[in-house]
Amino acid sequence: MQHSSLSFLLVDDHPFILEAYKNGIVSFCENSPVFYEAFDCRSGYELIQEVGNKIDIAFLDISMPHFFEKNIKSGLDLALLIREKFPRVKIVILSMHSENMHIEEIMDQIAPEGMIIKNDLNFPDLIYMLERIVADDTFLSETIVKMIQDERYRYMGINKMDKIILKLLSQGETVKNIASDLKLNTTILQKRLHSLAYIMEVPEQSDLALLAKYAQEKHII
Structure with a gap:
């Protein structure tokens, strides 16, 4: 995947966080990236249905207002939808709190290219994460890595x-x-x-x- 021209789906109910992602992405991309933005599960679902085949990388917050009509209760449900319909899209799962990161379930069902606790992510890490993902690699933020390396969690992602x-x-x-x-x-x-x-x-x-x-x-x- 070349980072000269990329399209991003950003789904997060905190507008200031979306802007931070966009600033980092713009710095990373050689040409102007295309952004598709949503602020809850409903608008995220609708964008995926509309432009899913155009998306290269999706940033999905876990906790957002639900879309009950389609049984979409979190960013994880949106990730499952993307994996089913557009498997080439690279997925980054984000959460404000580590307790929302059920690592075994997420890795088993979604196998995302990135898993991030938001408080871990600074500008250099965002750029580094994008470099790894574009190179078909994966990225886990510091807290996720510590959870996995902790003796209690070391192999919790292996089912x-x-x-x-x-x-x-x-x-x-x-x-x-x-x-x-x-x-x-x-x-x-x-x-x-x-x-x-x-x-x-x-x-x-x-x-x-x-x-x-x-x-x-x-x-x-």
């Missing part, structure tokens, strides 16, 4: 399905075959594997054989 996937990898199965056997979307599976590599601190995150080896050494499988 039963992940262990099945890692076991199949250790048996030499390809990503394509695993996706087919488990009826998973290949793109989401690849992103999930990348997140697992991050959680397990695998030095070369694209090395699936090394990922499987680490899973065995850490007694995850």
Whole structure:
């Protein structure tokens, strides 16, 4: 993904936060980015339906006014909608509070390219996050990383399905075959594997054989 011309969906019910995101994005992009802005679940849903195929990166706040008619209760529901209809879109999940970040659920269902506690995010980090995401990498803010690295949380993002996937990898199965056997979307599976590599601190995150080896050494499988 080139950052010369990018389109962003920004959904947050705090206008001043939207402006901060926009300032950072404008500094990052070589050419003027396109912004689609929404302030609650309803307007976010409507924008996704209208311009979802034009979006490159979506910033989604978790806690916002609901859209009950479509059962959209949070930014996570909007993220699920994007993953279903526009899987190429890169997703950044944001929250003001760490207790809203149910890491296991978010990684399992959405596999976002970014997860951020808003108080962690400063201007340099925003630029760094965009660089990583545009390079098809992932970004977790400081508090999220500490939660994962804490002994109580270290492997909380690894669920039963992940262990099945890692076991199949250790048996030499390809990503394509695993996706087919488990009826998973290949793109989401690849992103999930990348997140697992991050959680397990695998030095070369694209090395699936090394990922499987680490899973065995850490007694995850």
